[in-house]
Amino acid sequence: QKEVEQNSGPLSVPEGAIASLNCTYSDRGSQSFFWYRQYSGKSPELIMFIYSNGDKEDGRFTAQLNKASQYVSLLIRDSQPSDSATYLCAVKRGSSNTGKLIFGQGTTLQVKP
């Protein structure tokens, strides 16, 4: 079992729709959860981070965390073609400050005009 799992996709949604990206993790001691966006050939760009159960909203993005189910998701409202990219879920283990991130393999999102 991979430590962080994502469906590789591609996930295809029409412009203006809600895109839902999902991620599960295996380490119950994980404390911090991050969503990065990566365009082809570019570096990962932080979109959102979440530490507490529940929802966290930032503009068109909402991160959802359920530690009991070991599940974190990212919702993108009013999807735009410019949102087409690979979305990486990352988890920071435990409560230490080591800072090491464990990444999933990423989900490719395609937003069709």
Place this chain on the structure above:
Amino acid sequence: NAGVMQNPRHLVRRRGQEARLRCSPMKGHSHVYWYRQLPEEGLKFMVYLQKENIIDESGMPKERFSAEFPKEGPSILRIQQVVRGDSAAYFCASSSGAANTEAFFGQGTRLTVV
């Protein structure tokens, strides 16, 4: 994030040569992480360093790879006697090290071994 500077952006090496990748963290950041991304794969943690110390090298291959972060200057990821399987994008990230803080990534170095 433009604040984390990596160079070179592209590096071509012949099999058996050495590759040196450099990373200067964001201003105020003293924690550096190196990740490797193989084609069509996610990022894999390699090593975590603070100034003059290796904190976690659990992701580093046992041979040919080394990393340092000297008191002065950038962090260096060194790959000796490169092989074709080393071809990948190598990303550096930095953070302040405080709990629950995010890491910011540099633009990466694309290493091609021919």
